Amino acid sequence: MVKSSPFLDVGLSLTSLLLNAAQLAVTPSPVAVAGTLDASQRLWGDICRLSGKDKGTRAFAQRVAERLDDRLRTVSSDADEQEIRGAATAVGALLREVSTDDAAVVEAVRHPEGLGSLLRRRAAPHRELVAASAEPFFDALLPAVAEEFARLAPGSPRFQEGALLQLLDGLDRIEEGLGDLQHGQDEIRAGIVGIHDRLNDFASIWPAAAPERIRFGSRPARAPHFITRGEQEAARRFVIDAAEPLTALTGMRGRGKSQLATTVAAHCEEAGWPLVAWMTASSREALVSALAELGQCLGVSTEDAHSPEVLAGRCLDRLRSTEVSDRLIVLDNIESFDDLRDLVPTGPGLRVLATTTRTQVPGHWQQVPVDVFNREQ
Structure with missing residues (x-):
């Protein structure tokens, strides 16, 4: 039987x-x-x-x-x-x-x-x-x-x-x-x-949900001898399995937060997600510039766009209005969450994964504290 x-x-x-x-x-x-x-x-x-x-x-x-x-x-x-x-x-x-x-x-x-x-x-x-x-x-x-x-x-x-x-x-x-x-x-x-x-x-x-695959930004390469850590599984659980829109890897410098984020991003790329983007978010200006560049990759109109802020806004509008699909944007090295005001990407199926040295994050973010490396790692 x-x-x-x-x-x-x-x-x-x-x-x-x-x-x-x-x-x-x-x-x-x-x-x-x-x-x-x-x-x-x-x-x-x-x-x-x-x-x-x-x-x-x-x-x-x-x-x-x-x-x-x-x-x-x-x-x-x-x-x-x-x-x-x-x-x-x-x-x-x-x-x-x-x-x-x-x-x-x-x-x-x-x-x-x-x-x-x-x-x-x-x-x-x-x-x-x-x-x-x-x-x-x-x-x-x-x-x-x-x-x-x-x-x-x-x-x-x-x-x-x-x-x-x-x-x-x-x-x-x-x-x-x-x-x-x-x-x-x-x-x-x-x-x-x-x-x-x-x-x-x-x-x-309702257009067919088959956007072109976009790989944006310069994410760090995966370390050749990278060892899976508990924080990596937690990040993947939030970002990939639970589809949480906002997840932050937190911890002091040198704990491998960016390496954990790049591992998640690589998994999404290998799974064929239509959009995987890596942005430096150490300042508001850096994030605005990255969003403006991504907007051009997404095909937003540059007509009458006299500043990066205008293009960044159009990029965010495009991300919000796109039909549902698995997408990932990594915001690396956030110095202050105040810099993200009105700039956090959202949209159907879109996940944002952030790295920051801040130990406290806004309440609507899922937090994954990253501990120091153990001897094996």
Whole structure:
């Protein structure tokens, strides 16, 4: 007997959320999602075909679970299988909580790319029920689930029609006896050209999330004999797994803060993040200059830009308005957080990792204190 994925419960809960969202999109109430594009509504309708088909729903969820399983194979943890399933159960419970909240489901239909932020805001009480050794799986599951939802939800900037159709199209081969579902898939295959035409119109409103990869700034090279430190794992947990927008490595000079930051940046580059930037932030002037240069790399208009401050402002606007994607900006060697006033980059999926000798950072920053090197390091 084939062993089921430990994330099947998450797959079932995510499928349930998709079904609830589809029901709203297809039959919107006046206060719900009125104004949804016809093309998007038709695709939501395709998801609705699963409603009431228990075996078909389970097959759909199993495929989602298998994708989550593949994504989380690289998560490092001492958790055993039971503890990993416990983390998955907690995430499944969180998804079911969101799925039963009408306001949250409406928001998911309107802004599918925002599900990750919604899950993080509600995650704390569920995370408390997870074994400490399985917390990395819980933290990694949240962005993975959000990405799967965005991939399968019509209306998302990252919606992949092929991914949705593949899941729906395969159901008739997985489960016999779903005649009406088979009929629906035949209609989808027969009308695929029309769906493509509608999606082209849809894409003109929400551009595809495929920005060119930008590598900006001169970050230090990784030391050839660099030894992994606990602070490195903490930084990666905040920046990569939890997608915290603001993280600061703090400590006296010579403790390797920049080397830790460059290791995180290198990991993001190797993972193919579309933007990885390194900026010197030792003064306000240095940061303004770096943002102005990055803005030009991002293609902001230089028309009537008579000063670096204007270009820096346009760069920040571009970062805020870009569709959701994993992005990293390192602010190295901050002398004073006052210099960052109105200059801290923000945007969907954007993380800022700072290094500073300051032991106190503003309360909305996640802090990772960097200790002195031990003998082995």
